Amino acid sequence: MNSFGRFFRVHIFGESHGEGTGICIDGCPEGIPLSLDDFTADLNRRKSGARGTTPRIEADMPEILSGVYRDCTTGAPITILFRNENTRSSDYGRFMAVPRPGHADFSGYKKFNGFNDPRGGGHFSGRITLGIVAAGVVAKKIISPVNIEAVLAKVGGSEDIQAKIEEVLAENDSVGGLIRCRISGLPAGTGNPFFDSVESVLSHILFSIPGVKGVEFGAGFDAANMKGSEHNDSFVSPEGETLTNNAGGINGGISNGNDITVNIAVKPTSSIGREQKTFNFETREMDVLKAGGRHDACIALRIPVIVEAASAIALADLLFAKK
Ligand SMILES: Cc1cc2nc3c(=O)[nH]c(=O)nc-3n(C[C@H](O)[C@H](O)[C@H](O)COP(=O)(O)O)c2cc1C
Numbered sequence: 466m467n468s469f470g471r472f473f474r475v476h477i478f479g480e481s482h483g484e485g486t487g488i489c490i491d492g493c494p495e496g497i498p499l500s501l502d503d504f505t506a507d508l509n510r511r512k513s514g515a516r517g518t519t520p521r522i523e524a525d526m527p528e529i530l531s532g533v534y535r536d537c538t539t540g541a542p543i544t545i546l547f548r549n550e551n552t553r554s555s556d557y558g559r560f561m562a563v564p565r566p567g568h569a570d571f572s573g574y575k576k577f578n579g580f581n582d583p584r585g586g587g588h589f590s591g592r593i594t595l596g597i598v599a600a601g602v603v604a605k606k607i608i609s610p611v612n613i614e615a616v617l618a619k620v621g622g623s624e625d626i627q628a629k630i631e632e633v634l635a636e637n638d639s640v641g642g643l644i645r646c647r648i649s650g651l652p653a654g655t656g657n658p659f660f661d662s663v664e665s666v667l668s669h670i671l672f673s674i675p676g677v678k679g680v681e682f683g684a685g686f687d688a689a690n691m692k693g694s695e696h697n698d699s700f701v702s703p704e705g706e707t708l709t710n711n712a713g714g715i716n717g718g719i720s721n722g723n724d725i726t727v728n729i730a731v732k733p734t735s736s737i738g739r740e741q742k743t744f745n746f747e748t749r750e751m752d753v754l755k756a757g758g759r760h761d762a763c764i765a766l767r768i769p770v771i772v773e774a775a776s777a778i779a780l781a782d783l784l785f786a787k788k
Contacts, residue, residue, distance in 0.1 A: 469670055472785030473607065475600045475778055481585030481592045482552040487545050488596030490532070490603055492785065495540030497606055499533050504602050510770035511598050517630035517766055521759040523551050523592075527599055538603075545599045549592070554584040556758035562747035563754045567735030571746075591675050591764060594771045601774020604781040611784075613776050615646040615729075615769040626766075633762055639734035641678075642765025646727040646772050648780070651714070653705055653722030655783055662718025663725065666783055670775040671729055676764045679730030683713025698723075729772055731765035 468476045472492050479486025504527050513519045525547055532543030561583055564570035569589040573581040581587050605613070620629040621640040633640045656663035668680040688696055688711065698707035705722045714725040736756040745752035761767065 469673065470778060470782040472788075473604065473778065473781040475597070477593055477596045479547075479593055479596070480549075480582045480587045481590030482549060482554045482557075482587075483582060483584075485546050485548040486593050486595055487547055488600045490543040490545075490600050493532065493538050493540070493543055493603055493607070495538055497538040497603070498536060499529075499538050499543075499603065499606070500536045501527060501529070503606075504599055507598050507602050507770050507774065508595070511595065511767050513761065513767065515766060516627070517634065517761065517763045519759045519761045521551055521553075523547075523549065525595060543603065545596060547595045547599075552585065553759065557584050557586075559754075559757075563743060563745045563752055565735055565754065565756055566741055566743050567732070585758070589675060591761070591767070594674060597674070597778070598770055598774045601770075601777045604774070604777035607781045608777055608784060611648065611650045611780060613646065613648050613773045613780075615644050615772040615776075617642055617765055617769055618645045619643040620763055620765060621733075630763055630766075637738040639737050639760075639762045640765075641733040642731045642763060642768075644729040644731060644765060644769050644772055646729060646769075646776060648714070648725035648727075648776060651720045651722075651725055651780065653720055655780075655787055656715065656719040657786075658718045661783075661786070663715045663720055663783065664713075664718065666779045667725075667727065667776060670779045671727070671772065674768060674771050674775060676731050676734070676768070677729055678732045679728070681713075681728045682715060683726055684711040685713075685728060727772075727776075729768070731768055734761050734764050736760040 468474060474491045476489040508525050512525060513522060528546045530544040530546055532539055532541045560570045573589055620626045620642045623629045629640055664682050671677055671680045696711045698709045698712050701708050707723050710723050710726060714720055714723040740753050740755050742751055743754050
């Protein structure tokens with residue numbers, strides 16, 4: 466549904482072109498210093514404006530509606546709202562009849578029997594990740610000194626990110642990207658075997674980020690090509706430090722004290738300004754669609770901070786569960 470976590474629980478709400486979007490955080494302990502300024506750095510990292518991102522610019526000003534008093538959390542649910550101010554809904558009218566290939570117009574219509582809000586992608590929009598970034602700011606404080614750093618490593622398979630962006634912009638196309646995330650300082654012994662393994666919980670929330678199509682830990686899919694003698698990470702210290710980190714810091718679903726390493730594959734934006742052949746569900750014939758609206762040519766540019774936030778939320782939940 467729209468909630469994640471058991472002990473540090475977040476609940477997202479909103480649409481791209483509705484009144485606004487936000488998050489409600491339950492289970493945050495009292496007494497954590499929290500002011501509006503704390504959100505600025507991470508919200509700015511998610512903002513559009515750079516080459517290859519959408520021309521839709523929003524203020525993204527958080528409004529804290531509950532759970533904070535005199536710049537400290539109170540222990541009550543924290544509700545954070547972001548109002549939508551810069552919408553242009555007329556761009557989306559055609560997508561009911563001619564759903565965008567790769568987007569959620571068709572599957573969302575089927576799921577909600579046509580009652581879904583199609584404007585700007587509605588509840589499927591990347592705009593809903595604003596609340597995740599805001600909750601991530603709170604979660605990062607809770608899990609400190611655990612540190613999470615995510616960076617965009619490649620776009621379209623190339624490390625020359627700017628050149629690749631210019632290439633697809635010139636072609637009126639979009640492009641995917643690879644994000645590398647490293648979590649350091651997570652105490653050994655966090656997580657569980659089976660269903661609540663560190664991999665399961667982290668990948669559950671990472672796959673919830675719109676556009677994420679792949680998540681791998683440590684050597685990931687390369688493990689399938691390796692021998693045990695290559696993949697095994699030998700222990701080299703009493704703290705459990707390992708010589709290599711092919712397991713990505715996780716054995717049996719439980720952290721082993723080494724860095725958790727995660728790669729995240731982000732698909733190319735589905736809305737593209739090029740003509741695409743696709744089905745018209747009104748005329749019941751093949752048609753040509755050129756997606757209007759304002760879109761990111763490369764959503765991966767804006768996702769590293771969302772990956773950090775989502776990971777922080779998952780780790781806060783796992784660490785509270787451990788307590
Ligand atoms: C920050 C962010 C911005 C996004 N911007 C766009 C966009 O401008 N156009 C678009 O088609 N998809 C965009 N997406 C991706 C869609 O929301 C996503 O592809 C769609 O909901 C379908 O989900 P899926 O790709 O996970 O299957 C964005 C995602 C994120 C996280």
